[in-house]
Amino acid sequence: MIILNVSGYKTGGTWLQNILNVGTSNFHLMRDTEELKEIDTEKEYFKLPIQFGSLENFKKLNNAISLSKLAGRFDVLEKVHFYSNEGSLVSLLAKSNIRYFIMVRDYRDLIVSRFYHEIASGRVSGDFSEFFTANAKKFLIEAHNYNAFWMKVKQHTPNVHIIDYANLKNDYNNEINKIRVFLDGTNFSCDKVAHLNNIKNNRKFHTDKWMDAFKSAGGDFYRKGIIGDYKNYFSEIQLKEFDTWLTDLKRDHSEK
Incomplete structure (x- = not known):
């Protein structure tokens, strides 16, 4: 099975990736698996992450997943940020043998x-x-636009699982069990990820070089993750302006 965490920027996708990494400990991270990287490397199938609008890269990934060399030999997990306005891409995603996760957030x-x-x-x-x-x-x-794209994909395939950040934070065990059910046929372990229900334990878990570089620049990738924290930042005028933008976006998408 191929698992792709396609959560958008700053939605809690790294938290979700930690959960998937630990819960599916028998899976290979595509970017870290040398044997996977060696498969048709001249075609650059495994140069991830795939960025917004990269239709050609996704086609390469889809082709790589279909390769007989890969099929049945590896269970693969990867995190990518991806969407495109290409209508043909929706059917391509729907036909693939991938399980997609996407986190959504206020x-x-x-x-x-x-x-x-x-x-x-x-x-x-x-x-x-x-x-x-x-x-x-x-x-x-x-x-x-990112969320709207993946909602459209979900209409065409049952292989997309959407997780609401607030639900994961407020009802962690129930949402984790939903992940287990969605990944039926894998060895996903709810017990192994029980400790990842708070930011503190996620900070301890994630120590890759990118995170270290981020911290060395004076920042911290993980913050508070508080639901409704926007109330401490948005003014009433900003909230009204933001709501107007969002209403217009929803109307534009409903008319397409």
């Missing part, structure tokens, strides 16, 4: 998390009000 909390991520990575400076004016609408459109 857009307002996502914007606050994105603010701290951009600050910690050194890409922006200033306070939240400045960030909101310059970036909030752009990041909302990005996040909403």
Whole structure:
């Protein structure tokens, strides 16, 4: 089985990836498995992560998954950020033998998390009000279009499992059991991931080089993860403006 965590930016996707990594301990991480990397490397099938709009890269990945060399030999897990406006891609995804996970989150909390991520990575400076004016609408459109794409994919295949961040935080054991049911046929262990129900234990778990580089720049990839934290940042005017943007986005998508 191929498992792809396709959660969008700052939705809690890294938390979900920790859960999948630990719960499916018999799976190989595609980026870390030398034997997988060696399969048709000249075609660059395994150069991940796949970024937004990279239809050609996804076709390569889909072809690689179908290779007889790979089929039946490996259970593979990977985290990618991916969507495209290509209508043909939906059917391509629906036909594949992949299990997809996507985490969704309140857009307002996502914007606050994105603010701290951009600050910690050194890409922006200033306070939240400045960030909101310059970036909030752009990041909302990005996040909403991303979710809308995967909701469309889900209409065509049962192989997409959507997890709400708030539900995972508030009813962890129930949501973990849903993951186990969705991954029927694997050895996913609810017991192994019981300790990953809080940020503190996730910080201890995730120590890869990218995280270390992020911390060395003066930031911390993991923050508080508090539901409704946006109330401490958004002004009433900003909330009204944000709601207007979101209403317009939903209307635009319903008309397509």
